[in-house]
Amino acid sequence: MNGFAELAHAAAVAKAVRPDVALALATLVDVEGSSYRQPGARLLVDTEGRILAGAVSGGCLEADVAARAADVWTSGRATTLTYDLRTDLETIWGFGAACDGVAHIQLEPLPDFSWMEEAELIRKSRHGGALVMLIRTGESKDVRLLVEGGTDTTHPAVIKKVSGDTLTEQETAAIVELVRTADRTGLPFAHQLPGDVGSVFVEPLSAPIALHIVGAGRGAELFARIAHTMGWSVTVLDHRPALLEGIQLPTGVARQGVSATEGPAGALAALPHDGRSAVALLTHVFDVDCAWLTAALPLPVGYVGVLGSRARGAQLLEAVEASLASSGTPLTERMRRKLHAPIGLDLGGEDPASIALAAVSEIEAVMHARPGGFLRERQSPIHTRTPSPRLLNQPIDSEEPGAA
Known part of the structure; x- marks a missing residue:
């Protein structure tokens, strides 16, 4: 964005x-x-x-x-x-x-720029939507639109005209379909309308990545600082009030205490838990990580990472599988794929700041459906975009970015 x-x-x-x-x-x-x-x-x-x-x-x-x-x-x-x-x-x-x-x-x-603030509010609502600019041929005035929702029946598209002439029914129908395509692909694109009536630029108002950091230790400060710099929505959670209040966090990063009554499931339910959400478990306590992992994996979040060794991660997964089975929820292959234990890309650093950088980088790669390798070794184009994106009623081979 x-x-x-x-x-x-x-x-x-x-x-x-x-x-x-x-x-x-x-x-x-x-x-x-x-x-x-x-x-x-x-x-x-x-x-x-x-x-x-x-x-x-x-x-x-x-x-x-x-x-x-x-x-x-x-x-x-x-x-x-x-x-x-x-x-x-x-x-x-x-x-x-x-x-x-x-x-x-x-x-x-740009006689009026108030629509920019409204666009930011639509992003943060996490309901989908897009910024649309219709450039018409001839004498008709260009049209700027903000569209909120439109990705599912729960949040139908609401079109808000910012400036320009009224849309025709055909233009409205075409724009709603283009907005759905942009929301799915996560990519802005230009599109020529049929009949040489004009062109449309559609930019999805994708939600900011929401990072939920569990465990208010020293590492949480570094995770939060890097993620906040990326423009993510960051929350640090802990059941220990003194530890939570004692860490130094950037302005704008939220602290959330977790009571024994609500537990991990209640805390995560109150936070964004969609495909643009990530959970990082940094508590270093096996039983605590197990409880949070049991709550996080069934949710449609895009990423779950756990600090610790590969062996510890395998033990956690075994315990979580048993816990989920006892409640009638099988551990699926999709849940396994979203779990990253050990957390982070293989950057080589061992200090807390390097680990935080590696973890945040891995989340960024996952949300963009990228492997996180060297660009010099990438054979396909660096930027994944197509000159004419398919509409939703056409087949799309790859999974959408940030899918759970």
């Missing part, structure tokens, strides 16, 4: 300092070949050519995009800028950057 809260803050500061200077927003909507940034990257600029926040490239295009902000305000319409990164940089800067792609950037006037 692309920092809606940060962009909204930067826009508010800019308007407070220079209230008479208009703003514009650039969005990278499509890439052909290789690019440093991917679709959904954004850049906030003003009509005097200032770069205020964000980025749509490795630094080579931002100044040229900012220089065009005044033009889109004069026209009152969004425009699509196309940069061939293999040749255009020579014209713009007088040197080439040896990039291998073409970047399509949508630049639009």
Whole structure:
């Protein structure tokens, strides 16, 4: 996701300092070949050519995009800028950057930026949804939409128009289907509507990763700090109030005491436990880890990790299997796959900070359905995206990112 809260803050500061200077927003909507940034990257600029926040490239295009902000305000319409990164940089800067792609950037006037804060709220609601921009051909005005829900019958799609003309019934139906596709794939994409009536850029408002850290020891501080820097929603849980209050956590990381009455199952039920959720068990106490693992594995979370040796992990799994069987819940292969014990990627570090980095990196890899290896050894393209994503009524071979 692309920092809606940060962009909204930067826009508010800019308007407070220079209230008479208009703003514009650039969005990278499509890439052909290789690019440093991917679709959904954004850049906030003003009509005097200032770069205020964000980025749509490795630094080579931002100044040229900012220089065009005044033009889109004069026209009152969004425009699509196309940069061939293999040749255009020579014209713009007088040197080439040896990039291998073409970047399509949508630049639009930004008279109102309050929708950014609403987009962030939709993300945090964890009900699915998307940000949609319809660029129409002809004289009709472009349309910006926020869509909340739409992924299942529990949370039907609610379309909120931010700006522009009214949608036709055909456009509405097409956008709802595209939003469902974006929510499943987790990838933003551009789509050409039939009949040459315009194009749509759809960006899923995927929920932030929710990391539940069990055990308020020294390691929890490091886990929380790294995950919080990633923009994740982090909660540290412990049944020992003094230990929980004694650790130093970044502002925004939640502490949650766990009573004997609610136990692990009750505590996890009150927290996000979907495919974008992860549980890290750091207590070092076998019986405590066993209780939490018994509660966590049947939930549709995307990841469960346990600190400790491989042998300890095997013993825990054996105990959990027996505990689940006694309650009539068999240990399934899917539960086994989501369990990572020992926790973390094989980065080689032994100190607590290295272990925390390895664990957070593993969670990131799992949520993106990646193996976590060296990019230099990857044979397929680095960025998993397709120029024309399939709709949900078409077969999709791979599992969705973050699936439980």
